[in-house]
Amino acid sequence: MNIRKAQLTDIETLFDIRTRVIENYQSREEIAQLGITPETVAEMLQTDCRAWVAEIESKPIAFSIANATEKTILGIFVLPSLERRGAGRALMQEAEEWLFSQDITEIWLLTGNNPKLRAYGFYLYLGWTPVGVVTNGEMEGEMKFVKTRK
Template identity: 45%
Template sequence: MQISLRVAQFDDIDSIFDIRTRVKENHLSREQLTGMGITPDAIREAIAQAPCIWIAEVEGVRAGFSMADLQEGCVFAAFVLPEYEGRGLGRQLMDKAQTFLFERYPTIWLETAEASRAYGFYRALGWTPVERLPEGDIRLEKSLIADPNARPSIE
């Protein structure tokens, strides 16, 4: 199985939305994404500003992506098509996003639902839960080096 990771290009935008709307957990429709401000134009702008979105391809098929928010210092998205789960794509995509963010921030963050499979995945990658958010999600952080100001785990 040939897996390759690369920086997203403008012609990947439709595939990014296809992947995002085909996931089983944390599913959102295009209409819901648009309501949140996640549009093809917004993704195009992100790609134009910095290499902040990565595509995982398996045998030439766009099977997953991750996206980092450079201004916020967070992993904004990491999704893999259901039929490609369990092949290491998520871990590789997270590595790309984390490496990119750690070049700019000593501590990075993301948010997810505590009851999600993603929560366990992020914990296994070394992310620490630091805050329960009002809408029910958990904020997790990861530091490149031991940070004396890092927030304690909520577990």
């Protein structure tokens, strides 16, 4: 498996992977309603965000994206047929290391507030701490996790 920094030419691939997941599925239309479009992702990647792509035999299978200004991991998405091969863990490590290298001491992310969700357990396994449920805004009801630089 190869992990590399995403380029602007990867944006369509990121959307393809994002819209093929099963857990936390959202269509392109639903994602666009949140203000996430190829154009906004391009702008993000040229400013305060970075994304990484996991590949097997040069084929993209997963990606992560982080925002240094917001001090957050925006998401990790893996093609369902290629889950449980270490891509999520490797991408999380890249995102965490990059955020902490930006002189950030505490980072955060949001996920569904259901301990039965695989993502919820995945973040716990990787040392993230749940700190509470978002109580307002478009992410209301999501669980906030934090991790502090060691």
